[in-house]
Amino acid sequence: METLTTTIDIGNTAFMLVCTSLVMLMTPGLAFFYGGLVSRQNVLTIMIQSFASMGWTTVIWFMFGYSMCFGPTWYGIIGDPTYYAFFNHVTPQAIFAANDAGIPLIVHIAYQMMFAIITPALITGAFANRVTFKAYMLFLTFWLIFVYFPFVHMIWSPNGLFAKWGVLDFAGGIVVHNTCGFAALASVMFVGARKKTGDRPHNVPLIALGTGLLWFGWYGFNAGSELRVDMITASSFLATDLSASFAAITWLIVERIHKKRTSFIGLLTGAVAGLATITPAAGYVSLTTACFIGVVAGCVCYATVVLVHKLGLDDALDVFGVHGMGGLIGSLLLGIFGSLAWNPNGANGLIFGGYEFFYKQVVVVVCSSIWAFVFTYLMLWVINRFITVRVTEASEHSGLDADQLGENAYER
Numbered sequence: 001m002e003t004l005t006t007t008i009d010i011g012n013t014a015f016m017l018v019c020t021s022l023v024m025l026m027t028p029g030l031a032f033f034y035g036g037l038v039s040r041q042n043v044l045t046i047m048i049q050s051f052a053s054m055g056w057t058t059v060i061w062f063m064f065g066y067s068m069c070f071g072p073t074w075y076g077i078i079g080d081p082t083y084y085a086f087f088n089h090v091t092p093q094a095i096f097a098a099n100d101a102g103i104p105l106i107v108h109i110a111y112q113m114m115f116a117i118i119t120p121a122l123i124t125g126a127f128a129n130r131v132t133f134k135a136y137m138l139f140l141t142f143w144l145i146f147v148y149f150p151f152v153h154m155i156w157s158p159n160g161l162f163a164k165w166g167v168l169d170f171a172g173g174i175v176v177h178n179t180c181g182f183a184a185l186a187s188v189m190f191v192g193a194r195k196k197t198g199d200r201p202h203n204v205p206l207i208a209l210g211t212g213l214l215w216f217g218w219y220g221f222n223a224g225s226e227l228r229v230d231m232i233t234a235s236s237f238l239a240t241d242l243s244a245s246f247a248a249i250t251w252l253i254v255e256r257i258h259k260k261r262t263s264f265i266g267l268l269t270g271a272v273a274g275l276a277t278i279t280p281a282a283g284y285v286s287l288t289t290a291c292f293i294g295v296v297a298g299c300v301c302y303a304t305v306v307l308v309h310k311l312g313l314d315d316a317l318d319v320f321g322v323h324g325m326g327g328l329i330g331s332l333l334l335g336i337f338g339s340l341a342w343n344p345n346g347a348n349g350l351i352f353g354g355y356e357f358f359y360k361q362v363v364v365v366v367c368s369s370i371w372a373f374v375f376t377y378l379m380l381w382v383i384n385r386f387i388t389v390r391v392t393e394a395s396e397h398s399g400l401d402a403d404q405l406g407e408n409a410y411e412r
Contacts, residue, residue: 008095009102012228016107022220023114027054027121029213033272034125035409036206037265037317039199041399042129043409049136050121056137057117060144062087065116066109068145069152070098076161079153098158101228111224112152119148119176125317126184127191129199129396133404135380135389142379143183147372151175155364166357167364168334168346170236171225173280173327174364179372181324184315186376193314195393204264211268215244218275222282232343236282239290240275243282246291247274250298258306269322273301276326281334284346289337293330301325328365335361 031050035043057065064081071079083089087109094105120140124131131139154160155169169175201207223237251270252262277297278290285293305321315321335358338349348354380389395403402408 007102008104009228012101013103013107015229015233016101016103016111016224016227019220019224020107020111020114022217023111023118023224024054024217026114026214026217026221027051027118029210029217030118030121031210032206033210033214033268034128034317036203036208036210037125037201038128039399040202040410041401041408042199043202043401044405044407045133045400046124046128048133048405049124050118052133052137053117053121053140056140057120057144058113060141061109061113061116065144065149066112068149069112069116070108070157073153073157073159076159076164077154078150079157096227099227103227108227111227115172115176115221116144116148116152119172119180120144122176122180122319122323123184123187126315126319127187128316129194129196129400130191130316130390131187132388132391135383135387138383138387139380142383143376146375146379147179147183148175151179151368162360162364165360166347167360168284168338168357169280169331170283170334171222171279173277173330173334174368177276177279177323177327178331178365178368179327181320181322181327182369182372183376184319185313185324186373187380188313188315188320190377190380191390193312194316194396196396199316201265207265207268211271215271215275218244218279222279226283232283235287235342239282239285239287240278242287242290243278243294243297244271244274246294247271247277247298247301250295251302254299254302258302269305269318270298270302273297273322273326276323277301277330277333280327280331281338284334284338284343286337286339286342289333289339292337293333296329296333297326300329324369328369331361331365332358335359 027050031047034046038046064085067084068079068081071083096103096105096108120143154162155175222240223233226233248267248271251266255266256262274294274297278293301322304325305318308315308321336350338347340348347357350358
């Protein structure tokens, strides 16, 4: 992607630096969220997977990751990995040229890097308590290269295949949540169920802290995806909160009907489901639609979580039900309710006559789901030929913190 040299927009740049910081905060928030959901003996193992992504993904991003996402296109599928390699062609004066927001290229690099960090970390909740750290690091590396980077380029790069076709994804419903959700489902099917049964969330306040950080950071995740300050930024900000709130309350109601009780964890999980589901549509739909999307998220994601467990699939922290299904239905609901009245750079959805746009959203959702699932399963199979993916049964029973890390979160 070519860059220009001009004067930066101070307001947009300051705003995007704040949003970058907010998205960065989401990864520690995820670590706390997942950490509270696992047992006492596995807290550090699940948390280090998120923090390891902060370090290693940054290294990959510097070497070739940003270039693969936003470099000059190779047939609309992937960016030239050499163009921005080791931040070649990146100067203090370079301006991100994909729009006229006037933000420095280095700010866009930093902002998108935070997305790359958290996306594979989301998957870790599916195979909690079962995967060796060495295998996870290989998984993280190859999944970024062969799943995340290509879909970022195809959907978010101006010369990307799906972007030029007219597919929309405001902040990552397809790129982030749909791909990681179906990767999580493949991981669960490959690794298998936990041998140690009866594990329960060990620290609900920790889950609440993580949810609060995720919710707070999500404003930067969604509103920041406009890459500037305007009315769309404001509407996407409020749409994010509305969807999360409506989903949280809907989850409580559905849980009450289904289980005859409500739970704090249910409220928190519902909020995250609403956040994931509004992500692709936040800047393209009305505020009323955002409320409806939250209600749908609360119902459908809850039902998916129940179904997954009934099928005997041990998605430990409900990654597929919350993120995979949330990203899927959010992207399809965008295809139905997208409105040019709310974003002239968007598209009209099905109810406004946008039949072709809805079709495109369906096609890309199906393609991303299949690719993320198939590649993840095959990749884990290959990794397992060289490095054992699953921990031993003895390690699982004793807890991975002591066995894999030689540390414990709590005094025994």
